[in-house]
């Protein structure tokens with residue numbers, strides 16, 4: 436299939452599990468791909484975190500003459516798909532092109548943050564003053580110097596369960612208003628209409644409108660790559676096959692979508708290795 440654009444989850448997909456920045460090989464491949472097609476990162480992170488540990492590495496590797504064309508093709512879908520950014524060369528910075536509001540009428544964001552903060556205090560903490568829309572709860576192992584990533588994933592799963600229980604108690608039908616996803620390095624609660632499937636749809640309409648790229652209703656021309664596609668994972672809505680063409684470099688459902696990444700010897704490739712393989716296929 437000929438893809439017209441590509442979207443990547445960040446942590447565990449562009450970066451290796453437990454590493455917060457992409458490798459030089461990965462940044463090189465992403466820079467080259469952005470010369471061929473628009474690329475978007477679709478992540479639980481907020482804009483500042485992407486700039487600090489992601490974009491910095493990309494810009495360090497890039498040749499000055501390629502910078503402008505690279506930035507023009509770079510998109511960020513932050514906060515798990517709740518906010519979309521494109522790069523505006525006039526102000527030399529990212530600019531929001533959509534934002535989904537938190538459903539305050541269902542539950543006040545501030546109130547929910549307080550309830551969850553208390554409930555998870557032995558395992559993690561709620562991020563304050565960073566994310567604009569979503570609630571992110573990360574494990575208290577996050578900033579450890581010697582990170583045991585398997586322990587982080589376990590703890591993240593525990594935090595996810597505690598938060599989901601709270602949401603179910605508020606309303607057994609909470610998923611009409613809010614989604615919760617486990618990214619492996621924390622839990623993310625986002626508006627139900629501000630998840631990663633929204634990001635694919637918004638990317639598709641931006642490309643149709645401003646780049647004159649023909650994208651079908653289901654946006655199959657857009658490649659979507661992530662590592663947490665199972666129900667409860669923060670890539671579930673990204674990779675469940677509703678929009679885009681989905682590949683997993685992490686968990687594997689065994690059903691039609693998403694497809695695993697296999698190398699020439701029929702071996703599954705995981706995390707940044709799988710993403711790099713896909714990138715090289717697109718660049719070939």
Ligand SMILES: [Mg+2]
Nearest residue numbers: 444446447662
């Ligand atoms: Mg991930």
